[in-house]
Amino acid sequence: MDERPNDFSLFLAKNDSTYKSQNIMPNKAIIITIGDELLIGQTVDTNSTHIALVLGEHNIEVIRKIAISDNKDDITETLDEALKKADVVIFTGGLGPTADDITKPVLCAYFGGTLVRNAEVLEHIEGIFSKRNLPMLQRNAMQADVPDNCRILFNKMGTAPGMLFEKEGKYIASLPGVPFEMKYILEQELMPILKDKVHSERVVLHKHIVTSGIPESLLADRIQDIETAFPAHMHLAYLPSLRMVKLRITSEGLDAHVLETEAQQVVQAITERVEKYIIGYEDVGLDVYATRLLADRKLKFGTAESCTGGYFGHLITNIPGSSRYYKGGIISYANEVKEHILQVPFETLAAHGAVSEETVIAMAKGALTQLEVDLAISFSGILGPDGGTETKPVGLVWMAIANKEGRVETKQLHLRYTRLTNKEAVINEGWAFLRTFILEHY
Numbered sequence: 001m002d003e004r005p006n007d008f009s010l011f012l013a014k015n016d017s018t019y020k021s022q023n024i025m026p027n028k029a030i031i032i033t034i035g036d037e038l039l040i041g042q043t044v045d046t047n048s049t050h051i052a053l054v055l056g057e058h059n060i061e062v063i064r065k066i067a068i069s070d071n072k073d074d075i076t077e078t079l080d081e082a083l084k085k086a087d088v089v090i091f092t093g094g095l096g097p098t099a100d101d102i103t104k105p106v107l108c109a110y111f112g113g114t115l116v117r118n119a120e121v122l123e124h125i126e127g128i129f130s131k132r133n134l135p136m137l138q139r140n141a142m143q144a145d146v147p148d149n150c151r152i153l154f155n156k157m158g159t160a161p162g163m164l165f166e167k168e169g170k171y172i173a174s175l176p177g178v179p180f181e182m183k184y185i186l187e188q189e190l191m192p193i194l195k196d197k198v199h200s201e202r203v204v205l206h207k208h209i210v211t212s213g214i215p216e217s218l219l220a221d222r223i224q225d226i227e228t229a230f231p232a233h234m235h236l237a238y239l240p241s242l243r244m245v246k247l248r249i250t251s252e253g254l255d256a257h258v259l260e261t262e263a264q265q266v267v268q269a270i271t272e273r274v275e276k277y278i279i280g281y282e283d284v285g286l287d288v289y290a291t292r293l294l295a296d297r298k299l300k301f302g303t304a305e306s307c308t309g310g311y312f313g314h315l316i317t318n319i320p321g322s323s324r325y326y327k328g329g330i331i332s333y334a335n336e337v338k339e340h341i342l343q344v345p346f347e348t349l350a351a352h353g354a355v356s357e358e359t360v361i362a363m364a365k366g367a368l369t370q371l372e373v374d375l376a377i378s379f380s381g382i383l384g385p386d387g388g389t390e391t392k393p394v395g396l397v398w399m400a401i402a403n404k405e406g407r408v409e410t411k412q413l414h415l416r417y418t419r420l421t422n423k424e425a426v427i428n429e430g431w432a433f434l435r436t437f438i439l440e441h442y
Contacts, residue, residue: 027200029055030064030086032078034093034103035177038067047092047175047182054186058195059204060088070094075106079172087170087198090190093177095160097139103174104147104163111165111172113147118161121152125159153189157181162189171197202252205259207267209247212286212432214277216240219247226269234266242421243428244286279435286431287315293438294325302371303329304342304363304378306354307397312379312427327371332363342366355380357398357410364402375403377434381413383422397426401437409437 031051037043045067052062063086068074070093082089094103108115122144129136143159146152153162153173158181165172173190175182211219216238220227227236233253239246249266251259271278279289294301303313313329316322330341335354338344344362352358363378381397388394395415402408411433415422 027060027087027198027202028063028085029060029088029090030066030082031062032075032082032089032091033065033067033177034070034075034091035067036069036100038093039069046179047177050179050183051090051092051186054191055088055090056204056206058191058198059200059202060194060198061204070100070102072102072106075103076110079107079110083167083170083172088194089170089172090186091172091174092182095143095162095174095176097137097143097159104145107163107165107172107174108147108150111147111149111167113149115145116148117141117144118146118152119144121146121154121161124154124156128159151193153185155181155185156188157184164190164193201254203254203256203259205251205256205263206283207249207263208281208283209249209267209270209278210280210282210284210289211245211247211274211277212243212279214245214274216245219245219274219277222274223270226266226273230266234262241428242425243432246283248283286428286435288319290431290435290438291316291319291322291325293435293442295321297438297442299325299375299438299442300327300373301325302327302367302373302376304367304376305329305331306333306338306363306379307381307383308379308423308426308430309333311423312377312430315427327373330367330370338363338366342370353392355382355392355396355398357400357412360398360400360410361402361408364400364408368402368404373404375401375437377401377430379426379430381415381422381426383415383419383426385419395422397422399426399430399433401433403437403441405441407441409433 031048033045033048035043038045048065055062066078068078079089091103094101122141125140125144126136129140140159146161147163150163150165153164155161155176158176158178160176162176162185163174171194175185220238230236234249234251237248239248249263251263253259305312310329310331316326332338332342335349338354339346339349342363343366344359348358348362360378360380363380364376367376367378378400379397382388382392382394384394397413397415398410400408400410413426413429415425417425
């Protein structure tokens with residue numbers, strides 16, 4: 001195994017000594033999500049993930065996430081415990097207009113307040129119903145009732161305002177459970193307040209290295225000596241996903257400049273060790289890295305999808321600015337569409353079947369012609385749980401890329417997951433395939 005350079009070891013050792021005597025106390029936060037639908041699995045909690053990311057950007061450490069039911073005792077007991085451990089507590093959920101939305105009256109009573117109708121919030125709610133030409137009910141007007149001892153976090157995206165309470169130097173916020181409303185209030189209303197109220201000398205620095213084409217275990221083995229030499233204030237997280245492993249290097253201290261210099265040394269050491277597998281240094285997905293190449297090289301791109309059902313194209317259009325390079329896609333789920341729209345020869349389908357190298361090549365070439373693009377990718381496969389045969393089992397997938405210069409490359413996959421996970425795996429393999437093709441030919 002490669003030895004760590006001596007100067008790198010000495011650099012880390014020197015810097016670690018500057019932190020050993022420092023008692024760095026980060027601000028701590030607890031996120032509490034409210035709703036029976038979260039506990040029974042009916043709704044996936046994305047709110048706490050987003051809140052944790054935003055708090056982390058402001059050096060507020062999330063130490064716990066808790067999901068509880070719409071129950072008064074659960075809310076008050078959980079808040080009691082949270083205030084013993086955290087400087088910031090953020091609730092989401094339970095602020096709607098129905099009987100099961102009890103967060104507001106419970107928190108109002110907890111902090112000894114009285115609900116009063118706020119004229120500005122009421123005017124805002126009335127405006128929303130007027131623009132939608134909908135009748136406004138009494139229960140809608142009651143959403144303008146807010147505790148008289150809270151700071152209103154105005155909700156321009158909806159009818160339920162957020163609330164911010166303060167108790168003994170600690171801050172308790174309550175935000176709507178609707179994700180886009182929660183995000184707006186968190187970022188535009190709450191965080192500008194907290195960043196002025198919650199101070200910490202602690203600096204948290206994250207660096208990312210994104211790799212593809214190397215398994216997590218082999219990657220860890222390659223850089224084991226580097227990780228072992230990390231000082232106490234630095235740690236490394238491995239974040240594996242389909243076709244990709246992200247490394248997150250986290251350092252904590254008081255001197256941002258020292259942390260930055262130190263982290264760059266670590267990134268450089270890891271890069272020298274596994275450079276051929278590194279695709280970037282930003283915490284973004286393979287889709288972003290691949291489509292950036294399309295944009296940078298001013299290429300026009302199209303898709304021909306069978307088993308993925310337009311999912312690849314859907315993800316492209318989620319990326320801002322994708323119209324610069326993406327012209328469109330053809331979803332050819334049925335053979336008739338492959339034949340009549342993509343011009344896949346009937347003889348090819350009859351001789352080789354829809355899931356074959358020959359068919360995906362013809363699909364990619366057809367997309368080139370029909371969409372008038374510089375290059376196109378195609379997918380056809382059997383994602384399961386049924387539909388497989390002895391010669392073409394479930395999990396068999398073919399993909400192809402063709403460009404107008406006549407280059408064609410194909411790839412075969414043998415997947416073993418569930419139907420939806422197989423689809424995700426195909427998509428990620430497609431991004432990696434596209435990225436490699438562009439780098440090699442443009």
